[in-house]
Amino acid sequence: MHELLNVNFGKRFFSARFFYEVIFAIGKYMFEKAIAQPLFPTHIWIHCLKDQEAKRINKSAVGSLSRMMGCASAEPRGGSRQSSQNLHCFPEFAELVGIFNHASRAVLDTMRVKYEAFEITGCWANIAGSGASHAMHTHANNFLSGVYYVQTPPGTGAICFQDPRDQRDIIQPRFEETNQFNIVVQQVAVEAGTLIIFPSWLKHSVPTNTGQDERISISFNVMFSDYAKTISPPRWSGIPLQSGSSST
Numbered sequence: 001m002h003e004l005l006n007v008n009f010g011k012r013f014f015s016a017r018f019f020y021e022v023i024f025a026i027g028k029y030m031f032e033k034a035i036a037q038p039l040f041p042t043h044i045w046i047h048c049l050k051d052q053e054a055k056r057i058n059k060s061a062v063g064s065l066s067r068m069m070g071c072a073s074a075e076p077r078g079g080s081r082q083s084s085q086n087l088h089c090f091p092e093f094a095e096l097v098g099i100f101n102h103a104s105r106a107v108l109d110t111m112r113v114k115y116e117a118f119e120i121t122g123c124w125a126n127i128a129g130s131g132a133s134h135a136m137h138t139h140a141n142n143f144l145s146g147v148y149y150v151q152t153p154p155g156t157g158a159i160c161f162q163d164p165r166d167q168r169d170i171i172q173p174r175f176e177e178t179n180q181f182n183i184v185v186q187q188v189a190v191e192a193g194t195l196i197i198f199p200s201w202l203k204h205s206v207p208t209n210t211g212q213d214e215r216i217s218i219s220f221n222v223m224f225s226d227y228a229k230t231i232s233p234p235r236w237s238g239i240p241l242q243s244g245s246s247s248t
């Protein structure tokens with residue numbers, strides 16, 4: 001049983017390794033073993049709340065956002081709005097912020113990051129009306145970013161991530177099909193109650209809301225506390241100079 005690299009392309013699930021093994025199995029020369037080994041994979045971290053919890057939390061979030069941002073029913077086509085970027089300071093969102101912190105800590109621990117503390121540096125709601133989209137971008141000066149989906153009516157449940165390897169643009173052949181070996185922009189299906197955490201440097205975009213109703217999501221950024229003091233110092237330790245010695 002191999003460790004499979006499952007990818008969701010719409011409704012199709014398949015494994016990159018399985019593909020490679022099948023290709024070799026029907027070839028002329030039989031190797032004892034042939035696998036496609038991913039190197040330096042880029043991970044996003046997908047969490048799904050339990051259904052009942054998601055419904056309760058999302059209902060509360062919608063109520064709080066409509067009180068804070070007003071009714072969005074008059075939003076023109078293609079329009080989107082963002083709340084202030086300090087939702088993590090409001091008690092109405094304390095439970096969600098607790099979930100964001102919990103999941104972020106688990107990601108950092110899984111990555112085996114050595115740190116003293118981290119904090120949410122910004123948290124905001126995105127309300128995207130019919131026709132709204134968000135261009136490719138990153139979240140500079142943060143380590144992790146996340147997005148939680150509060151409301152995803154039909155036509156709104158996706159986020160796209162771009163292959164961070166710019167070198168791929170040097171040669172651009174045509175492909176017989178899109179798969180794990182050649183895809184450039186990966187669309188990930190999401191639904192209400194889904195939380196995705198990803199590296200802040202990873203380019204992402206939001207496809208057009210092709211439905212009639214609003215997509216509501218809450219985004220946040222995570223950065224190490226006291227970064228300059230606890231993370232950025234040199235990772236090597238040289239021989240300390242003796243008092244009075246020359247450094248030339």
Ligand SMILES: [Fe+2]
Pocket residue numbers: 137138139204219
């Ligand atoms: Fe973003």
